[in-house]
Amino acid sequence: MNTASHQWPFVIAAYGLVITVTLMALFGSWYQMRRAEKRLMKLNQAKQDLPRKA
Amino acid sequence: MIRLANPHFFLSLSRKLTPWLGLAGILFSLAGIIGGLFVTPPDYLQGETVRILYIHVPTAWLAMGGWSSIALASLVQFIWRHPLAGIAAKAMALPGAIFTGLCLMTGSIWGRPTWGTWWEWDGRLTSVLVLFFLYLGYIALSRSVSNYSTTSRIPAIYALLGAVNLPIIHYSVLWWRTLHQGQSISLTHSSIDPSLLWPLPLTLIGFSCLFALMTIFRMRYLLAHAQYEARLRRMAAL
Numbered sequence: 001m002n003t004a005s006h007q008w009p010f011v012i013a014a015y016g017l018v019i020t021v022t023l024m025a026l027f028g029s030w031y032q033m034r035r036a037e038k039r040l041m042k043l044n045q046a047k048q049d050l051p052r053k054a
Numbered sequence: 055m056i057r058l059a060n061p062h063f064f065l066s067l068s069r070k071l072t073p074w075l076g077l078a079g080i081l082f083s084l085a086g087i088i089g090g091l092f093v094t095p096p097d098y099l100q101g102e103t104v105r106i107l108y109i110h111v112p113t114a115w116l117a118m119g120g121w122s123s124i125a126l127a128s129l130v131q132f133i134w135r136h137p138l139a140g141i142a143a144k145a146m147a148l149p150g151a152i153f154t155g156l157c158l159m160t161g162s163i164w165g166r167p168t169w170g171t172w173w174e175w176d177g178r179l180t181s182v183l184v185l186f187f188l189y190l191g192y193i194a195l196s197r198s199v200s201n202y203s204t205t206s207r208i209p210a211i212y213a214l215l216g217a218v219n220l221p222i223i224h225y226s227v228l229w230w231r232t233l234h235q236g237q238s239i240s241l242t243h244s245s246i247d248p249s250l251l252w253p254l255p256l257t258l259i260g261f262s263c264l265f266a267l268m269t270i271f272r273m274r275y276l277l278a279h280a281q282y283e284a285r286l287r288r289m290a291a292l
Contacts, residue, residue, distance in 0.1 A: 007102040007167050014106045014163045015091065018113065018156050025152050026264060029271035036278035043285055 061138055061277055068270045075267040083260030089253035097250065106164040108253050112261035113157035117185060118220055120150025120265070124192070125217040128210035138273075140206075141280075143213060144196045145272035149265050151189035158182060169233055177226035178234035181219060188216040 090108030097104035127143035130136060161179065162172045173179065192212055199206040227236045238245045239254075246254075 010163050010167050011091070011102055011105045014160045015087065015109060017159060017163075018109045019087070021152060021156055022261070022264060025149065026268055026271075029148075029268045029275065033271045033275040033278070036275045036282065040278045040282045040285075043282060047285070047289065 064138060065274065065277070068274060072267065072270060075263045075270070079260050079263030079267055081260070082256050082263065086253040086256030086258075086260055089256065094250050094253060100168055103164055103167050104250065106160055108257050109261075110157065110160040110164060111254060112257045113153045113160060114182070115258060116261060116265050117150065117154035117157045117182065118223060119262075120146050120153060121185060121188070121213075121216065121220060124150065124213045125220075128213040132207060132210045132214070140210065141273055141276045142269070143210065145269050145276055147189060147193045147196065148272060149268040151186065151193060153261075153265065154182065154186040154189055158186060165233075174233050176232040176234060177230035178223065178232050181223040181226050185216075185219055185223060188219060192216070 086108055090105050094105070096102050124143045124146050127139045127146070131139035131143065158179075161182075165174070166172050192209060195212055196206075196209040199208055226232065227234055239251075244251060
């Protein structure tokens with residue numbers, strides 16, 4: 001029953017799952033960070049552009 | 055240590071570390087995965103499924119290591135009340151939960167052809183499932199505590215209490231009759247043949263670097279988010 005041809009699909013499924021989820025999590029956290037830092041930079045810029053009180 | 059806890063120093067250090075951690079993470083993981091898939095021989099008993107070990111063990115190591123680090127950061131936050139420790143703990147929760155989920159799923163995929171079942175309610179599997187739920191609880195709790203607050207001690211207490219599960223996971227194979235095999239690798243000894251063992255340290259280092267990178271990204275996100283919220287509040291008050 002447990003011949004190599006029966007076992008390879010399980011191996012490929014496990015590797016595929018780990019590689020896909022890890023890359024997605026890595027990219028997701030990088031994108032979330034980049035978006036938050038850009039938003040903060042824009043706010044800082046907007047604050048600098050505000051007319052100062054006399 | 056005190057210097058590292060300064061957010062400005064942390065940000066400059068993390069920007070320098072990011073490319074190196076990314077490069078090391080990808081190279082070590084790739085070398086371990088290629089070695090584990092194509093170079094090592096099949097095991098005489100488990101056959102080809104032994105290859106799942108090279109990704110299952112690092113995910114299990116990061117699942118437990120992740121919670122240990124959350125508990126340690128929570129302890130630092132609890133004693134010294136340093137907000138960066140709280141942010142570090144929160145940042146590690148999501149990667150920790152992801153790797154715990156991957157550990158459970160790869161174990162299940164390995165179990166089907168080896169044990170003949172996807173799941174068994176035994177000590178090791180159940181205690182890791184409990185760890186997964188602890189992670190989900192921590193994420194929910196830290197989000198519910200007002201707006202990414204870095205001063206709340208409730209998630210820190212939860213993390214310290216949850217650390218009780220770590221020795222239960224570790225000793226579960228000794229305390230209860232279990233399908234899961236006992237400890238095969240220690241610091242001084244390994245019962246796995248070196249011809250099968252060598253890709254494992256590579257994937258362990260590679261996945262640990264990727265975990266650290268994810269944590270740094272999430273810490274920077276949480277810091278930027280907290281600063282954004284604080285500035286908005288200050289601007290609204292003017």
